Amino acid sequence: MTSLFNNYARRPLSILKGQGTVVEDDAGNSYLDFTSGIAVTNLGHSHPxxxxxxxxxxxxxxxxxxxxxxxxxxxxxxxxxxxxxxxxxxxxxxxxxxxxxxxxxxxxxxxxxxxxxxxxxxxxxxxxxxxxxxxxxxxxxxxxxxxxxxxxxxxxxxxxxxxxxxxxxxxxxxxxxxxxxxxxxxxxxxxxxxxxxxxxxxxxxxxxxxxxxxxxxxxxxxxxxxxxxxxxxxxxxxxxxxxxxxxxxxxxxxxxxxxxxxxxxxxxxxxxxxxxxxxxxxxFDPSFIQEVNEKGSYLQDLLFPLLKSGSVKEIRGRGLLLGIEMTDEASPIVQQAEKAGLLLVPAGSHVIRLLPPLTVSKEELAEAAAILKKLILSKVSMDS
The missing domain is CATH 3.40.640.10 (Type I PLP-dependent aspartate aminotransferase-like (Major domain))
Incomplete structure:
Protein backbone atom coordinates (compact mmCIF):
# COMPACT_ATOMS: atom_id res chain seq x y z
CA MET A 1 0.00 0.00 0.00
CA THR A 2 1.52 3.28 -1.13
CA SER A 3 1.39 6.50 0.87
CA LEU A 4 1.66 8.49 -2.37
CA PHE A 5 -1.18 9.82 -4.48
CA ASN A 6 -1.55 7.96 -7.78
CA ASN A 7 -1.29 11.03 -10.01
CA TYR A 8 1.73 9.69 -11.91
CA ALA A 9 1.60 6.68 -14.23
CA ARG A 10 4.82 5.40 -12.72
CA ARG A 11 6.92 2.77 -14.42
CA PRO A 12 7.95 -0.21 -12.25
CA LEU A 13 11.55 0.96 -12.20
CA SER A 14 13.47 2.52 -9.30
CA ILE A 15 16.52 4.55 -10.32
CA LEU A 16 19.05 4.87 -7.51
CA LYS A 17 22.04 6.63 -9.05
CA GLY A 18 23.43 8.15 -12.21
CA GLN A 19 26.62 9.42 -13.78
CA GLY A 20 26.60 11.42 -16.99
CA THR A 21 24.14 9.75 -19.37
CA VAL A 22 23.98 6.41 -17.52
CA VAL A 23 21.64 5.60 -14.63
CA GLU A 24 21.34 2.44 -12.53
CA ASP A 25 18.29 0.86 -10.93
CA ASP A 26 17.92 -0.98 -7.62
CA ALA A 27 18.64 -4.31 -9.31
CA GLY A 28 21.97 -3.10 -10.69
CA ASN A 29 20.75 -2.69 -14.28
CA SER A 30 22.20 0.21 -16.28
CA TYR A 31 20.33 2.40 -18.77
CA LEU A 32 21.11 5.20 -21.18
CA ASP A 33 18.94 8.04 -19.88
CA PHE A 34 17.47 9.79 -22.91
CA THR A 35 14.85 11.52 -20.77
CA SER A 36 17.17 13.75 -18.71
CA GLY A 37 14.37 14.00 -16.17
CA ILE A 38 12.32 15.49 -19.04
CA ALA A 39 14.91 18.03 -20.25
CA VAL A 40 16.23 18.79 -16.76
CA THR A 41 19.68 17.21 -16.33
CA ASN A 42 21.10 18.96 -19.39
CA LEU A 43 24.63 18.57 -18.03
CA GLY A 44 24.12 14.93 -17.07
CA HIS A 45 23.77 13.20 -13.73
CA SER A 46 26.19 13.94 -10.87
CA HIS A 47 28.20 16.56 -12.74
CA PRO A 48 31.33 17.07 -10.60
CA PHE A 284 26.25 29.02 -22.39
CA ASP A 285 29.85 28.50 -23.49
CA PRO A 286 29.87 28.92 -27.32
CA SER A 287 31.99 25.82 -27.87
CA PHE A 288 29.58 23.76 -25.76
CA ILE A 289 26.61 25.03 -27.77
CA GLN A 290 28.42 24.18 -30.99
CA GLU A 291 28.89 20.63 -29.72
CA VAL A 292 25.17 20.38 -28.98
CA ASN A 293 24.41 21.31 -32.59
CA GLU A 294 26.91 18.80 -33.90
CA LYS A 295 25.52 16.03 -31.71
CA GLY A 296 21.97 16.88 -32.72
CA SER A 297 22.84 16.68 -36.41
CA TYR A 298 24.75 13.45 -35.81
CA LEU A 299 21.76 11.87 -34.04
CA GLN A 300 19.38 12.92 -36.81
CA ASP A 301 21.71 11.39 -39.40
CA LEU A 302 21.80 8.14 -37.42
CA LEU A 303 18.00 8.04 -37.27
CA PHE A 304 17.38 9.09 -40.89
CA PRO A 305 17.12 5.50 -42.24
CA LEU A 306 14.02 5.03 -40.06
CA LEU A 307 12.10 7.33 -42.40
CA LYS A 308 12.22 4.58 -45.02
CA SER A 309 10.78 1.97 -42.66
CA GLY A 310 7.12 2.83 -43.10
CA SER A 311 6.66 3.02 -39.33
CA VAL A 312 8.16 6.51 -38.96
CA LYS A 313 6.35 9.52 -40.44
CA GLU A 314 8.77 12.29 -39.45
CA ILE A 315 11.83 13.12 -37.36
CA ARG A 316 11.79 16.72 -36.15
CA GLY A 317 13.21 19.12 -33.59
CA ARG A 318 16.34 21.14 -32.94
CA GLY A 319 19.59 20.35 -31.15
CA LEU A 320 19.03 17.53 -28.67
CA LEU A 321 15.27 17.90 -28.48
CA LEU A 322 14.05 15.51 -31.16
CA GLY A 323 10.78 13.75 -31.83
CA ILE A 324 10.17 10.60 -33.85
CA GLU A 325 6.56 10.52 -35.04
CA MET A 326 5.34 6.94 -35.48
CA THR A 327 2.49 5.73 -37.66
CA ASP A 328 1.32 3.67 -34.66
CA GLU A 329 1.36 4.45 -30.94
CA ALA A 330 4.80 5.16 -29.49
CA SER A 331 4.34 3.54 -26.07
CA PRO A 332 5.23 -0.02 -27.14
CA ILE A 333 8.60 1.15 -28.48
CA VAL A 334 9.23 3.18 -25.31
CA GLN A 335 8.52 0.10 -23.19
CA GLN A 336 10.68 -2.20 -25.31
CA ALA A 337 13.53 0.33 -25.32
CA GLU A 338 13.53 0.32 -21.52
CA LYS A 339 14.01 -3.45 -21.53
CA ALA A 340 16.90 -2.94 -23.97
CA GLY A 341 18.58 -0.40 -21.67
CA LEU A 342 17.34 2.89 -23.13
CA LEU A 343 15.02 5.25 -21.23
CA LEU A 344 12.71 7.35 -23.39
CA VAL A 345 9.64 9.51 -22.88
CA PRO A 346 6.73 10.00 -25.30
CA ALA A 347 5.26 13.32 -26.43
CA GLY A 348 1.63 12.56 -27.02
CA SER A 349 0.41 9.20 -28.28
CA HIS A 350 2.51 8.79 -31.43
CA VAL A 351 5.79 10.61 -30.79
CA ILE A 352 8.96 9.26 -29.16
CA ARG A 353 10.85 12.16 -27.58
CA LEU A 354 14.65 12.09 -27.37
CA LEU A 355 16.11 14.24 -24.59
CA PRO A 356 19.63 13.01 -23.81
CA PRO A 357 21.91 15.09 -21.59
CA LEU A 358 23.72 17.70 -23.66
CA THR A 359 26.95 16.11 -22.42
CA VAL A 360 26.06 12.80 -24.13
CA SER A 361 28.89 11.24 -26.15
CA LYS A 362 28.62 10.33 -29.81
CA GLU A 363 29.20 6.71 -28.82
CA GLU A 364 26.14 6.87 -26.54
CA LEU A 365 24.11 8.50 -29.30
CA ALA A 366 25.10 5.71 -31.67
CA GLU A 367 24.19 3.07 -29.09
CA ALA A 368 20.76 4.61 -28.50
CA ALA A 369 20.12 4.95 -32.24
CA ALA A 370 21.06 1.30 -32.76
CA ILE A 371 18.54 0.21 -30.12
CA LEU A 372 15.79 2.30 -31.69
CA LYS A 373 16.53 1.09 -35.20
CA LYS A 374 16.53 -2.53 -34.08
CA LEU A 375 13.19 -2.15 -32.28
CA ILE A 376 11.44 -0.15 -34.99
CA LEU A 377 12.76 -2.18 -37.92
CA SER A 378 11.95 -5.47 -36.18
CA LYS A 379 8.40 -4.17 -35.64
CA VAL A 380 8.15 -3.44 -39.36
CA SER A 381 9.35 -6.98 -40.11
CA MET A 382 6.76 -8.49 -37.74
CA ASP A 383 3.94 -6.34 -39.13
CA SER A 384 4.76 -7.36 -42.68
Whole structure:
Protein backbone atom coordinates (compact mmCIF):
# COMPACT_ATOMS: atom_id res chain seq x y z
CA MET A 1 0.00 0.00 0.00
CA THR A 2 1.52 3.28 -1.13
CA SER A 3 1.39 6.50 0.87
CA LEU A 4 1.66 8.49 -2.37
CA PHE A 5 -1.18 9.82 -4.48
CA ASN A 6 -1.55 7.96 -7.78
CA ASN A 7 -1.29 11.03 -10.01
CA TYR A 8 1.73 9.69 -11.91
CA ALA A 9 1.60 6.68 -14.23
CA ARG A 10 4.82 5.40 -12.72
CA ARG A 11 6.92 2.77 -14.42
CA PRO A 12 7.95 -0.21 -12.25
CA LEU A 13 11.55 0.96 -12.20
CA SER A 14 13.47 2.52 -9.30
CA ILE A 15 16.52 4.55 -10.32
CA LEU A 16 19.05 4.87 -7.51
CA LYS A 17 22.04 6.63 -9.05
CA GLY A 18 23.43 8.15 -12.21
CA GLN A 19 26.62 9.42 -13.78
CA GLY A 20 26.60 11.42 -16.99
CA THR A 21 24.14 9.75 -19.37
CA VAL A 22 23.98 6.41 -17.52
CA VAL A 23 21.64 5.60 -14.63
CA GLU A 24 21.34 2.44 -12.53
CA ASP A 25 18.29 0.86 -10.93
CA ASP A 26 17.92 -0.98 -7.62
CA ALA A 27 18.64 -4.31 -9.31
CA GLY A 28 21.97 -3.10 -10.69
CA ASN A 29 20.75 -2.69 -14.28
CA SER A 30 22.20 0.21 -16.28
CA TYR A 31 20.33 2.40 -18.77
CA LEU A 32 21.11 5.20 -21.18
CA ASP A 33 18.94 8.04 -19.88
CA PHE A 34 17.47 9.79 -22.91
CA THR A 35 14.85 11.52 -20.77
CA SER A 36 17.17 13.75 -18.71
CA GLY A 37 14.37 14.00 -16.17
CA ILE A 38 12.32 15.49 -19.04
CA ALA A 39 14.91 18.03 -20.25
CA VAL A 40 16.23 18.79 -16.76
CA THR A 41 19.68 17.21 -16.33
CA ASN A 42 21.10 18.96 -19.39
CA LEU A 43 24.63 18.57 -18.03
CA GLY A 44 24.12 14.93 -17.07
CA HIS A 45 23.77 13.20 -13.73
CA SER A 46 26.19 13.94 -10.87
CA HIS A 47 28.20 16.56 -12.74
CA PRO A 48 31.33 17.07 -10.60
CA UNK A 49 31.46 20.87 -11.00
CA UNK A 50 27.83 21.20 -9.93
CA UNK A 51 28.33 18.88 -6.97
CA UNK A 52 31.30 21.01 -5.92
CA UNK A 53 29.46 24.36 -5.97
CA UNK A 54 26.45 22.88 -4.17
CA UNK A 55 28.60 21.40 -1.42
CA UNK A 56 30.51 24.64 -0.93
CA UNK A 57 27.35 26.74 -0.86
CA UNK A 58 25.67 24.34 1.58
CA UNK A 59 28.37 25.16 4.12
CA UNK A 60 27.77 28.93 3.83
CA UNK A 61 24.06 29.71 3.39
CA UNK A 62 20.99 27.77 2.32
CA UNK A 63 18.22 30.31 2.48
CA UNK A 64 17.54 33.93 3.31
CA UNK A 65 14.36 35.86 2.64
CA UNK A 66 13.99 37.84 -0.57
CA UNK A 67 13.44 40.83 1.69
CA UNK A 68 17.25 41.18 1.66
CA UNK A 69 19.67 42.06 -1.11
CA UNK A 70 21.11 39.14 -3.09
CA UNK A 71 24.35 39.79 -5.00
CA UNK A 72 24.34 36.18 -6.22
CA UNK A 73 20.87 36.54 -7.70
CA UNK A 74 22.09 39.72 -9.40
CA UNK A 75 25.03 37.81 -10.89
CA UNK A 76 22.83 35.00 -12.23
CA UNK A 77 20.25 37.43 -13.58
CA UNK A 78 22.93 39.32 -15.50
CA UNK A 79 24.12 36.08 -17.11
CA UNK A 80 20.59 35.13 -18.15
CA UNK A 81 19.72 38.45 -19.83
CA UNK A 82 23.13 39.12 -21.39
CA UNK A 83 23.02 39.81 -25.15
CA UNK A 84 19.23 39.45 -25.25
CA UNK A 85 16.13 41.69 -25.49
CA UNK A 86 15.53 41.06 -21.77
CA UNK A 87 16.86 43.10 -18.86
CA UNK A 88 15.30 41.94 -15.56
CA UNK A 89 14.65 38.61 -13.84
CA UNK A 90 12.25 37.19 -11.26
CA UNK A 91 13.35 33.88 -9.69
CA UNK A 92 10.93 31.17 -8.59
CA UNK A 93 10.93 27.38 -8.20
CA UNK A 94 9.43 25.84 -11.34
CA UNK A 95 8.26 26.36 -14.90
CA UNK A 96 4.61 26.61 -13.90
CA UNK A 97 5.47 29.33 -11.39
CA UNK A 98 7.48 31.19 -14.02
CA UNK A 99 4.52 31.05 -16.41
CA UNK A 100 2.12 32.22 -13.70
CA UNK A 101 4.40 35.20 -13.10
CA UNK A 102 4.53 35.91 -16.83
CA UNK A 103 0.74 35.88 -17.14
CA UNK A 104 0.32 38.15 -14.13
CA UNK A 105 2.95 40.58 -15.39
CA UNK A 106 1.44 40.76 -18.88
CA UNK A 107 -2.03 41.48 -17.53
CA UNK A 108 -0.82 44.03 -15.02
CA UNK A 109 1.40 45.88 -17.47
CA UNK A 110 -1.16 46.10 -20.27
CA UNK A 111 -4.34 46.41 -18.22
CA UNK A 112 -5.85 43.76 -20.53
CA UNK A 113 -6.93 40.24 -19.64
CA UNK A 114 -6.73 37.96 -22.67
CA UNK A 115 -3.69 35.89 -23.61
CA UNK A 116 -3.49 33.94 -26.87
CA UNK A 117 -1.81 30.53 -26.69
CA UNK A 118 -1.63 27.56 -29.07
CA UNK A 119 -3.43 24.28 -29.30
CA UNK A 120 -1.32 21.34 -28.04
CA UNK A 121 0.78 23.75 -25.97
CA UNK A 122 1.82 22.90 -22.42
CA UNK A 123 2.51 25.63 -19.87
CA UNK A 124 2.06 23.86 -16.52
CA UNK A 125 -0.52 22.43 -14.12
CA UNK A 126 -1.24 25.31 -11.75
CA UNK A 127 -4.64 26.90 -12.36
CA UNK A 128 -3.47 29.76 -14.56
CA UNK A 129 -0.85 27.71 -16.42
CA UNK A 130 -3.34 24.89 -16.94
CA UNK A 131 -5.84 27.36 -18.36
CA UNK A 132 -3.15 28.60 -20.74
CA UNK A 133 -2.35 25.07 -21.89
CA UNK A 134 -3.93 23.97 -25.16
CA UNK A 135 -4.51 20.31 -24.21
CA UNK A 136 -7.94 19.29 -22.99
CA UNK A 137 -6.74 16.04 -21.42
CA UNK A 138 -4.98 17.84 -18.54
CA UNK A 139 -8.03 20.02 -17.78
CA UNK A 140 -10.64 17.32 -17.35
CA UNK A 141 -12.37 17.17 -13.98
CA UNK A 142 -11.29 20.55 -12.61
CA UNK A 143 -14.41 22.54 -13.36
CA UNK A 144 -14.50 25.99 -14.99
CA UNK A 145 -11.04 27.33 -15.80
CA UNK A 146 -9.91 30.88 -16.44
CA UNK A 147 -11.73 32.24 -19.46
CA UNK A 148 -9.06 34.74 -20.45
CA UNK A 149 -7.16 32.44 -22.82
CA UNK A 150 -7.75 31.85 -26.52
CA UNK A 151 -6.16 28.81 -28.14
CA UNK A 152 -5.28 28.90 -31.84
CA UNK A 153 -3.86 26.11 -34.03
CA UNK A 154 -0.05 26.02 -34.01
CA UNK A 155 1.54 27.46 -37.17
CA UNK A 156 -1.75 28.80 -38.62
CA UNK A 157 -1.41 32.52 -39.24
CA UNK A 158 -5.01 33.20 -40.28
CA UNK A 159 -6.41 31.78 -37.05
CA UNK A 160 -3.94 33.86 -35.06
CA UNK A 161 -4.96 37.07 -36.82
CA UNK A 162 -8.64 36.33 -36.19
CA UNK A 163 -8.01 35.80 -32.46
CA UNK A 164 -6.53 39.27 -31.88
CA UNK A 165 -8.77 42.06 -30.62
CA UNK A 166 -8.58 45.04 -28.26
CA UNK A 167 -8.73 42.78 -25.17
CA UNK A 168 -5.54 40.86 -25.91
CA UNK A 169 -2.57 41.52 -23.66
CA UNK A 170 -0.07 39.01 -25.05
CA UNK A 171 0.69 36.06 -27.27
CA UNK A 172 2.29 33.16 -25.37
CA UNK A 173 4.08 30.41 -27.31
CA UNK A 174 6.59 27.59 -27.22
CA UNK A 175 8.82 27.82 -30.29
CA UNK A 176 9.10 24.03 -30.09
CA UNK A 177 6.15 22.29 -28.47
CA UNK A 178 7.73 19.63 -26.28
CA UNK A 179 4.82 17.90 -24.55
CA UNK A 180 2.62 18.62 -27.55
CA UNK A 181 4.62 16.43 -29.94
CA UNK A 182 7.93 18.22 -30.68
CA UNK A 183 6.36 20.54 -33.24
CA UNK A 184 8.64 23.34 -34.47
CA UNK A 185 7.51 26.90 -35.13
CA UNK A 186 7.24 27.74 -38.85
CA UNK A 187 9.20 30.74 -40.11
CA UNK A 188 6.03 32.35 -41.46
CA UNK A 189 4.17 31.87 -38.18
CA UNK A 190 7.09 33.36 -36.25
CA UNK A 191 7.13 36.39 -38.53
CA UNK A 192 3.38 36.85 -38.18
CA UNK A 193 3.56 36.64 -34.37
CA UNK A 194 6.30 39.26 -34.27
CA UNK A 195 4.52 41.60 -36.66
CA UNK A 196 1.21 41.35 -34.78
CA UNK A 197 2.91 42.03 -31.45
CA UNK A 198 4.70 45.05 -32.91
CA UNK A 199 1.70 46.44 -34.81
CA UNK A 200 -0.88 45.84 -32.07
CA UNK A 201 1.44 46.64 -29.13
CA UNK A 202 1.01 43.16 -27.64
CA UNK A 203 3.53 41.47 -25.38
CA UNK A 204 5.28 38.36 -26.65
CA UNK A 205 5.78 35.66 -24.01
CA UNK A 206 7.99 32.71 -24.94
CA UNK A 207 7.86 29.61 -22.76
CA UNK A 208 11.41 28.20 -22.80
CA UNK A 209 10.93 25.90 -19.82
CA UNK A 210 11.82 22.84 -21.91
CA UNK A 211 13.75 24.43 -24.79
CA UNK A 212 16.01 26.81 -22.86
CA UNK A 213 19.54 26.47 -21.48
CA UNK A 214 21.09 25.32 -24.80
CA UNK A 215 18.80 22.30 -25.25
CA UNK A 216 18.00 23.19 -28.87
CA UNK A 217 21.47 24.33 -29.95
CA UNK A 218 21.31 27.96 -28.80
CA UNK A 219 21.05 29.50 -25.34
CA UNK A 220 17.36 30.03 -25.90
CA UNK A 221 15.38 28.51 -28.75
CA UNK A 222 13.82 31.87 -29.69
CA UNK A 223 17.25 33.03 -30.86
CA UNK A 224 16.88 30.72 -33.87
CA UNK A 225 13.57 32.23 -35.02
CA UNK A 226 14.22 35.98 -35.24
CA UNK A 227 11.87 36.75 -32.36
CA UNK A 228 12.12 39.62 -29.88
CA UNK A 229 10.26 38.47 -26.76
CA UNK A 230 9.12 40.77 -23.98
CA UNK A 231 9.01 37.87 -21.48
CA UNK A 232 10.81 34.51 -21.42
CA UNK A 233 10.21 31.75 -18.87
CA UNK A 234 12.80 29.18 -17.79
CA UNK A 235 13.14 26.22 -15.40
CA UNK A 236 14.07 22.54 -16.01
CA UNK A 237 17.65 22.70 -17.30
CA UNK A 238 18.45 25.89 -15.39
CA UNK A 239 19.14 23.92 -12.19
CA UNK A 240 20.18 20.58 -13.71
CA UNK A 241 17.82 18.91 -11.24
CA UNK A 242 17.92 21.45 -8.41
CA UNK A 243 14.54 23.27 -8.39
CA UNK A 244 14.71 26.77 -9.84
CA UNK A 245 12.65 28.76 -12.32
CA UNK A 246 12.97 32.24 -13.77
CA UNK A 247 10.93 34.82 -15.63
CA UNK A 248 12.95 37.22 -17.76
CA UNK A 249 11.39 40.51 -18.82
CA UNK A 250 12.23 43.56 -20.91
CA UNK A 251 13.05 46.96 -19.45
CA UNK A 252 9.60 48.40 -20.26
CA UNK A 253 8.05 45.97 -17.77
CA UNK A 254 10.21 46.90 -14.78
CA UNK A 255 7.80 49.37 -13.16
CA UNK A 256 4.85 46.96 -13.47
CA UNK A 257 6.35 44.47 -11.02
CA UNK A 258 7.02 46.68 -8.03
CA UNK A 259 7.09 45.73 -4.33
CA UNK A 260 4.09 43.64 -3.28
CA UNK A 261 2.94 42.70 -6.79
CA UNK A 262 4.36 39.17 -6.75
CA UNK A 263 6.62 37.03 -4.61
CA UNK A 264 7.94 33.65 -3.54
CA UNK A 265 9.37 32.25 -0.33
CA UNK A 266 11.96 29.90 -1.78
CA UNK A 267 12.55 31.33 -5.26
CA UNK A 268 16.17 32.19 -5.93
CA UNK A 269 17.48 30.72 -2.69
CA UNK A 270 21.23 30.48 -2.23
CA UNK A 271 21.56 26.79 -3.07
CA UNK A 272 19.55 27.01 -6.28
CA UNK A 273 21.30 30.15 -7.47
CA UNK A 274 24.78 28.70 -6.88
CA UNK A 275 23.89 25.66 -9.00
CA UNK A 276 22.30 27.74 -11.77
CA UNK A 277 25.36 30.01 -11.95
CA UNK A 278 27.56 27.00 -12.71
CA UNK A 279 25.00 25.58 -15.15
CA UNK A 280 24.86 28.78 -17.18
CA UNK A 281 28.63 29.16 -17.10
CA UNK A 282 29.02 25.71 -18.65
CA UNK A 283 25.94 25.52 -20.88
CA PHE A 284 26.25 29.02 -22.39
CA ASP A 285 29.85 28.50 -23.49
CA PRO A 286 29.87 28.92 -27.32
CA SER A 287 31.99 25.82 -27.87
CA PHE A 288 29.58 23.76 -25.76
CA ILE A 289 26.61 25.03 -27.77
CA GLN A 290 28.42 24.18 -30.99
CA GLU A 291 28.89 20.63 -29.72
CA VAL A 292 25.17 20.38 -28.98
CA ASN A 293 24.41 21.31 -32.59
CA GLU A 294 26.91 18.80 -33.90
CA LYS A 295 25.52 16.03 -31.71
CA GLY A 296 21.97 16.88 -32.72
CA SER A 297 22.84 16.68 -36.41
CA TYR A 298 24.75 13.45 -35.81
CA LEU A 299 21.76 11.87 -34.04
CA GLN A 300 19.38 12.92 -36.81
CA ASP A 301 21.71 11.39 -39.40
CA LEU A 302 21.80 8.14 -37.42
CA LEU A 303 18.00 8.04 -37.27
CA PHE A 304 17.38 9.09 -40.89
CA PRO A 305 17.12 5.50 -42.24
CA LEU A 306 14.02 5.03 -40.06
CA LEU A 307 12.10 7.33 -42.40
CA LYS A 308 12.22 4.58 -45.02
CA SER A 309 10.78 1.97 -42.66
CA GLY A 310 7.12 2.83 -43.10
CA SER A 311 6.66 3.02 -39.33
CA VAL A 312 8.16 6.51 -38.96
CA LYS A 313 6.35 9.52 -40.44
CA GLU A 314 8.77 12.29 -39.45
CA ILE A 315 11.83 13.12 -37.36
CA ARG A 316 11.79 16.72 -36.15
CA GLY A 317 13.21 19.12 -33.59
CA ARG A 318 16.34 21.14 -32.94
CA GLY A 319 19.59 20.35 -31.15
CA LEU A 320 19.03 17.53 -28.67
CA LEU A 321 15.27 17.90 -28.48
CA LEU A 322 14.05 15.51 -31.16
CA GLY A 323 10.78 13.75 -31.83
CA ILE A 324 10.17 10.60 -33.85
CA GLU A 325 6.56 10.52 -35.04
CA MET A 326 5.34 6.94 -35.48
CA THR A 327 2.49 5.73 -37.66
CA ASP A 328 1.32 3.67 -34.66
CA GLU A 329 1.36 4.45 -30.94
CA ALA A 330 4.80 5.16 -29.49
CA SER A 331 4.34 3.54 -26.07
CA PRO A 332 5.23 -0.02 -27.14
CA ILE A 333 8.60 1.15 -28.48
CA VAL A 334 9.23 3.18 -25.31
CA GLN A 335 8.52 0.10 -23.19
CA GLN A 336 10.68 -2.20 -25.31
CA ALA A 337 13.53 0.33 -25.32
CA GLU A 338 13.53 0.32 -21.52
CA LYS A 339 14.01 -3.45 -21.53
CA ALA A 340 16.90 -2.94 -23.97
CA GLY A 341 18.58 -0.40 -21.67
CA LEU A 342 17.34 2.89 -23.13
CA LEU A 343 15.02 5.25 -21.23
CA LEU A 344 12.71 7.35 -23.39
CA VAL A 345 9.64 9.51 -22.88
CA PRO A 346 6.73 10.00 -25.30
CA ALA A 347 5.26 13.32 -26.43
CA GLY A 348 1.63 12.56 -27.02
CA SER A 349 0.41 9.20 -28.28
CA HIS A 350 2.51 8.79 -31.43
CA VAL A 351 5.79 10.61 -30.79
CA ILE A 352 8.96 9.26 -29.16
CA ARG A 353 10.85 12.16 -27.58
CA LEU A 354 14.65 12.09 -27.37
CA LEU A 355 16.11 14.24 -24.59
CA PRO A 356 19.63 13.01 -23.81
CA PRO A 357 21.91 15.09 -21.59
CA LEU A 358 23.72 17.70 -23.66
CA THR A 359 26.95 16.11 -22.42
CA VAL A 360 26.06 12.80 -24.13
CA SER A 361 28.89 11.24 -26.15
CA LYS A 362 28.62 10.33 -29.81
CA GLU A 363 29.20 6.71 -28.82
CA GLU A 364 26.14 6.87 -26.54
CA LEU A 365 24.11 8.50 -29.30
CA ALA A 366 25.10 5.71 -31.67
CA GLU A 367 24.19 3.07 -29.09
CA ALA A 368 20.76 4.61 -28.50
CA ALA A 369 20.12 4.95 -32.24
CA ALA A 370 21.06 1.30 -32.76
CA ILE A 371 18.54 0.21 -30.12
CA LEU A 372 15.79 2.30 -31.69
CA LYS A 373 16.53 1.09 -35.20
CA LYS A 374 16.53 -2.53 -34.08
CA LEU A 375 13.19 -2.15 -32.28
CA ILE A 376 11.44 -0.15 -34.99
CA LEU A 377 12.76 -2.18 -37.92
CA SER A 378 11.95 -5.47 -36.18
CA LYS A 379 8.40 -4.17 -35.64
CA VAL A 380 8.15 -3.44 -39.36
CA SER A 381 9.35 -6.98 -40.11
CA MET A 382 6.76 -8.49 -37.74
CA ASP A 383 3.94 -6.34 -39.13
CA SER A 384 4.76 -7.36 -42.68
Missing amino acids: AIIDVLQRQSEKLWHISNLFESPEQEKLAAALVSDSPLSHVFFCNSGAEANEAAIKLARKHTGKNTVITCEQSFHGRTFGAMSATGQEKIKQGFGPLLESFRHVPFNQTEALEEAVDENVAAIMIEVIQGEGGVHVLDKGFAEKIQSICSDKDLLLIIDEVQTGISRTGSRYAFEQFGLQPDIVTLAKGLGNGFPIGAMLGSVQLFDSFGPGTHGTTFGGNALAVSVAQKVTELA
